[in-house]
Amino acid sequence: MxxxxxxxxxxxxxxxxxxxxxxxxxxxxxxxxxxxxxxxxxxxxxxxxxxxxxxxxxxxxxxxxxxxxxxxxxxxxxxxxxxxxxxxxxxxxxxxxxxxxxxxxxxxxxxxxxxxxxxxxxxxxxxxxxxxxxxxxxxxxxxxxxxxxxxxxxxxxxxxxxxxxxxxxxxxLRGGAVTVSRTVRVEGSGESVIAAPLEAVAKAHPAMSLGSYPFFDGSLYGSNLVLRGRDPDELSATIIELVYALKSAGIETVREIDAP
Known part of the structure; x- marks a missing residue:
């Protein structure tokens, strides 16, 4: 089916x-x-x-x-x-x-x-x-x-x-293309700050899944932004766009934590 x-x-x-x-x-x-x-x-x-x-x-x-x-x-x-x-x-x-x-x-x-x-x-x-x-x-x-x-x-x-x-x-199982996942870590900024640039990138890449997962560890807080998709090239391009959008919004501490 x-x-x-x-x-x-x-x-x-x-x-x-x-x-x-x-x-x-x-x-x-x-x-x-x-x-x-x-x-x-x-x-x-x-x-x-x-x-x-x-x-x-x-x-x-x-x-x-x-x-x-x-x-x-x-x-x-x-x-x-x-x-x-x-x-x-x-x-x-x-x-x-x-x-x-x-x-x-x-x-x-x-x-x-x-x-x-x-x-x-x-x-x-x-x-x-x-x-x-x-x-x-x-x-x-x-x-x-x-x-x-x-x-x-x-x-x-x-x-x-x-x-x-x-x-x-x-x-x-009849498998499809394997989903690839990568994570961008934002430190020192809450979800209310990252919401707008994250939404803009998500709308530009409807085939991608972008999720925000906040963390708080003592005095350190922020979010892990997880991007998932089947096209590795599009995923890489989306990572670049997201990091640029976040930094353009004034968020300085942004880094990918599981780059290939």
């Missing part, structure tokens, strides 16, 4: 699933890791949503995101307990049934055999369920794999396991 948010862009959304995230009991770090991973593969993370362990809400979010973006990555809800309902919701969203994947059953049985006294149970079998027509996403860390169907990748919520699964996602 073609992305609806920017011709030529390859886009993705992340759907974080779990009551524990919304309650604040668990702090999500997966979004950050996924965003960084996608950027390396030329895929823009365009939206992120967090939903509870509610069947209908997961389906509604999936249907909205998978029709708008090129890819959707879900995290959480594929474990062995009763509230791990992500596989059910993904299957429902695609209008297919779940089945026990024989490769996952084999993995679980091998684990059971390696641990005397452990027996296969219904909870373990829940983790073997995959939507009909789906493919597995390898799990090199621990436990059963995730799965993919259509343009949706369903990964574990545990950060270390999720990162391991991501390594089997990248080669399946």
């Amino acid at each position: 073609a992305s609806e948010v920017g011709k030529g862009r390859v886009t993705a959304a992340v759907l974080i699933i779990g009551d524990e995230i919304l309650s604040g009991r668990t702090q999500d770090t997966n979004l950050r890791d996924i965003a960084k991973y996608l950027a390396v593969h030329g895929v823009d993370l365009a939206e992120a949503r967090t939903v509870p362990d509610v069947h209908e809400e997961i389906i509604a979010a999936l249907d909205a995101l998978r029709t708008r973006y090129d890819y959707v990555i879900t995290t959480g809800g594929i474990g062995p307990t009763h509230d791990d309902i992500t596989a059910d919701a993904v299957a429902a969203a695609f209008g297919v049934e779940l089945y026990e994947h024989p490769d996952i059953i084999d993995l679980i049985e091998a684990r059971v055999r390696s641990r005397p006294g452990l027996e296969m149970n219904a909870a373990m079998r829940r983790m073997a369920r995959v939507p009909v027509g789906g493919d597995l996403v390898r799990n090199p860390v621990s436990g059963p794999p995730g799965f993919t169907i259509g343009n949706v990748f369903t990964l574990a919520g545990v950060p270390s396991i999720m990162r391991g699964m991501l390594e089997d996602v990248g080669h399946r």
